[in-house]
Amino acid sequence: MTIRYDNRVAIVTGAGGGLGRAYALELAKRGAKVVVNDLGGTRDGSGSSLDAAQQVVDEITAAGGEAIANGASVTDAAAVEKMVALVKERWGRIDILINNAGILRDRTFVKMSLDDFRTVIDVHLMGSVICTKAVWETMREQAYGRVLMTTSSTGLYGNFGQANYGAAKLGLVGLMKTLTLEGAKYNVKVNTVAPVAATRMTEDLMPPEMLAKMGPETVVPAALYLVSEDAPANAIVNAGAGGFERSYVTLTRGIHVGADEMTPETIAARWDEISDRTGEIVPDTGAAQGAMALGGMR
Template sequence: MSFGFEGKVAIVTGAGHGLGRSHALELARRGAKVVVNDLGGSVDGTGGSSEAATAVVEEIKAMGGAAIANGGSVADPQGAQSMIDDAMNAWGRIDVLINNAGILRDKSFKNVTMEDFRLVLEVHLMGTVLVTKAAWPIMNEQEYGRIVVTTSASGLWGNFGQTNYSAAKLGIVGFMNTLAKEGAKKNIRTNAIAPIAGTRMTEGLMPKPMLDQLKPELVTPGVVYLCTDDAPNGFILQAGGGRFFRAQMMENQGASIKEPTVESVAEQWEKVADMSKARGH
């Protein structure tokens, strides 16, 4: 079994480094034409340069592939639209969208400013929304699309010092859940990746030996599978260090209380909390 992307066009945001670069290179190796988007800023979102995206484009061209660089910001409606315009002007279609771009402004909730909170939401959540919104009509008209959004273990389970990032990343899961339903009849499948990888965004959070074992290239095969014709729909894939596993929202049997009071809820709390027969959606 092998998966090729000949004749298909992909957009990868935040593709100048790390995970995005790895995704873009693998899609290109398998025949996709790739829009390599990267604002070229630092991890906290400041600054900007076209060098990172251009370097990845040159790597793709050196292997005989087709790619163009885009320096638009995912958080800016015009920047988001520019990626779609570049793809359509160059190749006339969009088959794959990988929403990967992101920044960090980590601080405990006590210390985080609302400016930093909003900025992380704008880039991660609204950036994903804006680029997807711009690509959505094209995928609907084609009756084909594969969208991957990037969530995180911090969003799924929480992480100290990342209230802004966690809120954005779980918001992306809710966005994905509904897109998967709305796109199904048009053969648009939307899935989420929760990567564990050594990148610019994690190099200060993990020791180097661990980072060395968590190369972005070990996540990319799962992401690229989510871009294939055989992709699932509405799936949260966790991946890191060569391990691939699913995360899922669950609900249990619960307790039925005829006339609820605080006291009766407390009395039934063991049944309310019991997840032994939980099921997913």
């Protein structure tokens, strides 16, 4: 069965190029009305221009689709709220939000300024919070919504020189997990994609022969499935170069000891048991993990 988005309205942030552009074009091709949001700044977040977003809109309309360009910064709550109000006025609803906008300010932690750390957090994490908050009540009221966060291998597993980016990207996983619980009874599903793709953000981070296999189009299938009508919820999907995998936050069976054994020495002596991944699980909620700790997991 072909996945379609007819009569759906989608907002894609950072859609002037790279992954966001690819998402916007494919959503429109499959019937969605698309808001192409892009500040139009440089890779480090400076500057602004509506040109990139408008070019994507022109591509969509030339192919017979419907789209509008928007230049709001995802860090500007008032501008984002205005964008959402304009979209609702024009199309009456908002069904899909893809939080894709991002910047890079890579440096080793010792050389990284607090401003560089804070700015990356503001764009990736707080930008996604601001955009999601702006559409959340609409999605609840219409009993339908699909929100996609964008994490990264850096957030999930770490990469040298990207402490700010990694902190922001793992924060988005935590945001997804709680919003999944809060949105469930309203049919608002939240997922996260972890792309590996050749874009402006990664063009000097990998060799050309690798980048050639990792165009944005190799991530699109995962992203579009995760915002489809039959999407799962609370999923972290890694995508790129033809590979698709799921990442999980797991819990080992560990140990459960009495009060007389609750010492650092016990932890040291039984570290291998605590770390043993045999039979590890994925708790449904933080509360479930807490209950397991109280009662032991055996």
